[in-house]
Amino acid sequence: MKKAYLLTAGIIAGILMIQACTKTQPAIPADDELLDGPVDGLSYAANAQFLAGDKAFNADVFTRQTGLGSIFVATSCGSCHAGDGKGTPFTTLTRFGQTDSTGNQFLHLGGPQLQNRALPGYTAEEIPAGASFSKFTPPANTGLGYIELVSDATILSMADPNDANGDGVSGVPNWNFIPGYVHIPVNAVTQNGKYICRFGKKGSTFDLLQQTVNAYNQDIGITSSFNTKDVYSGSNIDPELSDLTIRNVVFYLQTLKAPVQRSQNDLDVSTGENLFSLINCSGCHRPQLVTGYSPVEALSNKTFFPYTDLLLHDLGSGLDDGYTEGSAETIEWRTPALWGLGLSPNSQGGQYFLMHDGRAGSIEEAIQLHGGEGMQSKNAFNALQENEKLQVIRFLKSL
Template sequence: PYDLDGDGISGVPNYVNPPAYFVPKWFHQDANGRYMGRFGKKAATIDLLQQTVSAYNQDMGITSTFEPVDPFSGLEVDQEVSDQTVRDVVFYLRTLKAPIQRSQNDQQIIQGKTLFSQIQCGDCHTPEWTTPTSDIVALSNKTFFPYTDLLLHDMGPGLDDGVTEGSAETFEWRTPPLWGLGLSPNSQGGSYFLMHDGRASSIEEAILLHGGEANSSRTKFESLSAEDRTALIRFFESL
């Protein structure tokens, strides 16, 4: 967080006050009663249970024993989804197969991957992680490629939405995972809707909207030749 290596990048966690139903697991670290957020645009939810409960309540207006207050009326009402259904959704989300990169041996895509590292996209969009031991055996000690550090970064005034969540500042956003990026138009009517508010209609436009800590990488992208830009975009599309 203090940018000790002087590269202009200083990712920070979002520390979140847990909901009443949160039960810490062995890997959760207590920071004066708060816990590190991992999910959501500003990493404001701690785990998939909180993410699922919040989505039911805030996105769809569906109450549960976890979140019994109706977001429209502000009144506590009877649960509209069972605890078992909520937990089934959490299990489903936990066990979804990670997207597999396509055309990995394509020379242009390999070139794009090299450029990705050279212009320091990977300093925030960390390519590779390995899971710890999990209560689900199939998820234990697996190497996967999400292309995120799950931390908050200053993205500059152009992406400041004036809203804060947890300890996140208004100009800070969690690094979005890039896995599945090239598949996203399949579920969005054939188009891209990127960034936190969908304002970018292409991968290149999304890159050019990066500011703050990403200024250097954006400038390096702008200086690439047309051939190199195409290779980099093809790499993103392969994820």
């Protein structure tokens, strides 16, 4: 009889334990607290491709045996974009050798990117004498698929090269030559063989395929059929990565969800949002854009809120490193998207590393670093009451 009780108690305990499994485990963070995850409504097959890209991006680590280097910046994509968020000075990369739109004069000396790390037994690169350079902190990956789908016409409609409206803001697109492997949309605008580019700190990269191919090559030292040049030897070598993996990573980047704004109903946040527009931060950090057609329903013809115009702006001599890409001047920077800004510390080790090279340790500091076309808005921000400034910051942290 006693044995039967024991057995029954054991079985009941087992059932209770199995039932309790998920209740005793950590809860999933709220959707607006995470940058990673796919857009809604992907098909089963698209989910599988997203997961394949996710694995390649976040889990695959390159070694000497799989093609790393021999000189490199990072060993994996995820090393620079923890949780698909912004990077830190540890993974900041350095570009050098171009001072104007005539192109990079230091390609024969390892340009455009410094590979500052090397496999054991090899020597890392150093910036060649006489080359100007700039440091670029890795951006967040979220919502890139939406940005890729903004039409050239939309970008051109926001440009104001001669500041016709007199607001002190005169954005221009970055016109650049593009590699032959990229797919050019039918509505792409061209000018003297150059195309409107939109990705990167200088906005000199055309699309996510080019961005992915370049990152594998210049950051990790991995060749692909799209770019067979080995960064160490300078010679063309066999592809070290399959086309399929590249395509999967591109799909992953295209279908990462857009950051979700938090505390939208908070009065300070909504007041801060109004002040943000009032002092014309929104002149460059355009709140709202629209995508064109995409075979992925969740991305097709959608209104989204990145807070960028994808244009180049003069930000003043304080941010002029003397280095540039494409048609941008050294003083010009592409407006970075502000969405996800409040979650930056979650990928930057609990701190902020803002502006193109992470030199700003807070949002307030980043605002103060704006010069050139950003000067008027900065001054307007500084003229706000203290509580109004806090409301603007609160709004920015809600993004």
